[in-house]
Structures are given as structure tokens and as C-alpha cells.
Amino acid sequence: MSDEKKPEPKLPPTHDSHPASTRVLEENQNDLDQLRDKLAGRCSDVSVQFKQTVIKTDRDNVIAALEILKSDPELKFNMITDITAVDNMRRPDFEPERRFTVIHTVYSVERRKRVRLETDLSEGNPRIPTAAAVYKGAAWIEREIYDMYGIEFAGHPDLRRVLLPDYYEHFPLRKDYPLTGRGERDNFVRAEEVE
Amino acid sequence: MGLEQMIPSLAGEGFFTTQVNKVIAWARKNSLWPYPFGTACCAIEMMATLNSRYDLSRFGAEVIRFSPRQSDLLIVSGRVVLKMMPVLAEIYQQMGEPKWVISMGACASTGGVFNTYPQIQGVDQFIPVDVYIPGCPPRPESLIDGVLKIQKIIDGQAERGEFTRPTVEAN
Known part of the structure; x- marks a missing residue:
């Protein structure tokens, strides 16, 4: 072992000291302002959460907002x-008016x-207009959400279950559905041996 | 067993006597045609068992058939879920008699770690199983051991149902 002092490990630049980070933040701010401007009246809030841009909207405006985002x-x-x-x-702050949250993620290539x-969708009326009219690829994704949460997509071209069998009665990703199911997995006829 | 023991003068004359059942069982156990019902990672180990390194053909069970009508050993290797269980039961029923079933791995035998709504908690609830292989996934040696146990069942050294389902002691 040598007594030489090890060189100090070179730390990556912190968020504050990194010269590029301020530029990124400025750009972000410009982006947020642009989104607020373009989506005026169609969204209630535009913010950054976990470094992602989040737009809060509602059932009546979500499709119009998606159309603007796509075609502008x-x-x-x-x-x-x-x-x-x-x-x-x-959630600790749960209210039936905000039982479900549907999240659309869109990307600009x-x-x-x-x-x-x-x-946000309410417990009594989990319905939202379909995004399939704007983005064709949304149709299958919405079927999967319908399959797991029972959220109905109004105007969807073909709203059927995708993963679970058609006879399934419940929506398993709802939090009031038990993890082990309600006996569906035990409900089969035994194939007996022919003697 | 045979005539040569009852008549000592016939011993060592280049022939032996036996029963037709035993000859048929001997032929069957050394040419098992497996149907691979591979639905998950256990199937990868099953493929490894069939490859040259472990070489299941040393035990006469290398002729994998993808038609249940041509096979006599069903190897259930992997998870079976709600939608797959009717398919598995139909495949089992389509296999001609006589037939044997290996439940390979924790998921096929007990549901494994997937104690969830679509996962069948052991295929033996709905089809008869002869041999259970523990492991997650089992090593190829374990599958070979399972095939050898099936051979024992076929030639009468072991009873059907002798190899019982693994149980988990409640804490």
C-alpha cells in the first residue's frame, strides 16, 4: 500500500453549477408559457413534476387539447x-370526484x-371521450385501460377487452378488487382421466 | 418370472420368456414423445434439456411433437393463466391414451410466486398430474429425473399418484 493520497474523485457538476442547466430551465419556462398560451381555456394548469411537463385538463377539454397539441x-x-x-x-386525500386519473403521454418526434x-374522472361516471379520432394508435391502448379499470371511452370504434377473456366480470386493476381475484382462477371443469 | 426358471434345463439356451405387457411397457418408456406446453422460463430449461449438453434423447424422449395426437407425455412448463387453462385441458384431452403428465416448476405445480387473479394455482386442480418437478425454474437434471420417474411409472416400478404435489407448510 502506498501512502500517496488518492486524487479527489471528480464529481459530476451539480444541478445548480452546471452551465447548461440554467439554459434548460429557461427553455422549459418558455415551453410552459407556450403551452399555456396555446391551450388557453383547454387546461387548468401546466406545471413541471418530476422533470416532466404535466397539463391538467378535464373530460370536456381533453380531446380538444390533444388536437391542438397534435396539429399546432x-x-x-x-x-x-x-x-x-x-x-x-x-390515497389519503381521496375524493370520489377524482377516483380515476387518465394520463395521455404525447411526444413530438x-x-x-x-x-x-x-x-380526473369521478367514481360514478368513469367516462372520457376516445382519443382514437386524433391518434389512431390510441384505440388499442384504450381497450387495455377499459379491460383493467372499466373506464369507458365514448366514441371508441371497438371497445372490447384485450387481455382478459370476454366473460370476465370485474376490472382487476381497480383498488377495490382483491389481488387474488374473486374465485375466477378456481372455476374450471376438471379434465378427467379416461379409464 | 419366466419359463426358464421353472424348467432349469432350459436356462441359458439363448431365449427368455416374458409378458406382452412388460415388453410394451419397455418399448413405451424408452420412446416417450413429449408435448412441450412451454409458457414461460421453464420452457427454456426444457429446451436446454433437449439440447446436446443434457441430451434427453439418451433417455429416449427426444422426439418433441407439437401435435397432442402424436404425443404421450405432456410437459406443462410455465405459468398457466385463466385464458390458457381451457387450452391446456383441451390439449390434454386430445392426447391419445396412454398418456402421462409432468408438471414442471413451481408455477405449473402451485402457482409459484404469482398468487394473483389470473394465475392457476396448480394445474393439477384441473388435469391429472403424474410427476411434479420442483424448482424455479428446475435445472435440466431435475427434468431428466422427472422423465425417469415417468419411466418408472410406465414399467410398473412406481404407482400413479406416488409422486404427490409439493405442499407448503403454513407459518
């Missing part, structure tokens, strides 16, 4: 990355930007 010549969010949903039932649209 400056925004150009031309690809639907994913649609997913969240059941907020087990040209600008390399990504935004997320969040739409």
Missing part, C-alpha cells in the same frame, strides 16, 4: 406514447419534447 405547427406532438390510468382510491395530460 409549433407544438407538433405527433406521436401518442401511451395512455394509462390511475385508481386514486387508496421532431422537437424531442414530451408532455403528459392528466384528466
Whole structure:
């Protein structure tokens, strides 16, 4: 072992000291302002959460907002990355008016930007207009959400289950559905041996 | 067993006597035609078992058939879910008699770690199983051991149902 002092490990530049980070933040701010401007009246809030741009919208405005995001010549969010949903039932601040949140993630291939649209749905009426009219690829993703959460997509061309069998009665990713199911997995006829 | 023991003067004359059943069982056990019902990672180990390194053909069971009508050994290797269970039952029923079933790995035997709504908690609830192979996934040696146990069942050294389902002691 040598007594030579090891050189100090070179730390990566911190967020604050990195010269590029301020530029990124400025750009972000410009992006947010642009989105607020373009989506005026169609969204209630535009913010950054976990380094992702989040647009809060509602059932009546979500499709109009998606259309703007897709067709606006400056925004150009031309690809639907994913649609997913969240059941907020087990949250401490749960209210039946915000039982489900449907999340559309759209991406601009040209600008390399990504935004997320969040739409809250109530427990009594989990319905949202389909995004398939704007993004064709949304149709199958919405079937999967219907399969797992029972959220209905109004105007969907073919709203059937995708993963579970058609006879299935429940929506298993809802938080009030038990993990082990309600006996569906034990409900088969035994194939007996022929003696 | 045979005539040569009853008549000592016939011993060592270049022939032996036996029963037709035993000859048929001997032929069957050394030419098993497996149907691979591979639905998950256990199927990868099953493929490894069939490859040259482990070489299941040393035990006469290398002729994998993808038609249940041509096979007599069903190897259920992997998870079976709600949608797959009717398919598995139909495949089992399409196999001609006599037939044997290996439940390979934790998932096929007990559901494994997947104690969830679509996962069948052991295929033996719905089809008869002769041999259970533990492991997640089992090593190829375990599958070979399972095939050898099937051979024992075929030639009468072991009873059907002798190899019982693994149980988990409740804490």
C-alpha cells in the first residue's frame, strides 16, 4: 500500500453549477408559457413534476387539447406514447370526484419534447371521450385501460377487452378488487382421466 | 418370472420368456414423445434439456411433437393463466391414451410466486398430474429425473399418484 493520497474523485457538476442547466430551465419556462398560451381555456394548469411537463385538463377539454397539441405547427406532438390510468382510491386525500386519473403521454418526434395530460374522472361516471379520432394508435391502448379499470371511452370504434377473456366480470386493476381475484382462477371443469 | 426358471434345463439356451405387457411397457418408456406446453422460463430449461449438453434423447424422449395426437407425455412448463387453462385441458384431452403428465416448476405445480387473479394455482386442480418437478425454474437434471420417474411409472416400478404435489407448510 502506498501512502500517496488518492486524487479527489471528480464529481459530476451539480444541478445548480452546471452551465447548461440554467439554459434548460429557461427553455422549459418558455415551453410552459407556450403551452399555456396555446391551450388557453383547454387546461387548468401546466406545471413541471418530476422533470416532466404535466397539463391538467378535464373530460370536456381533453380531446380538444390533444388536437391542438397534435396539429399546432409549433407544438407538433405527433406521436401518442401511451395512455394509462390511475385508481386514486387508496390515497389519503381521496375524493370520489377524482377516483380515476387518465394520463395521455404525447411526444413530438421532431422537437424531442414530451408532455403528459392528466384528466380526473369521478367514481360514478368513469367516462372520457376516445382519443382514437386524433391518434389512431390510441384505440388499442384504450381497450387495455377499459379491460383493467372499466373506464369507458365514448366514441371508441371497438371497445372490447384485450387481455382478459370476454366473460370476465370485474376490472382487476381497480383498488377495490382483491389481488387474488374473486374465485375466477378456481372455476374450471376438471379434465378427467379416461379409464 | 419366466419359463426358464421353472424348467432349469432350459436356462441359458439363448431365449427368455416374458409378458406382452412388460415388453410394451419397455418399448413405451424408452420412446416417450413429449408435448412441450412451454409458457414461460421453464420452457427454456426444457429446451436446454433437449439440447446436446443434457441430451434427453439418451433417455429416449427426444422426439418433441407439437401435435397432442402424436404425443404421450405432456410437459406443462410455465405459468398457466385463466385464458390458457381451457387450452391446456383441451390439449390434454386430445392426447391419445396412454398418456402421462409432468408438471414442471413451481408455477405449473402451485402457482409459484404469482398468487394473483389470473394465475392457476396448480394445474393439477384441473388435469391429472403424474410427476411434479420442483424448482424455479428446475435445472435440466431435475427434468431428466422427472422423465425417469415417468419411466418408472410406465414399467410398473412406481404407482400413479406416488409422486404427490409439493405442499407448503403454513407459518
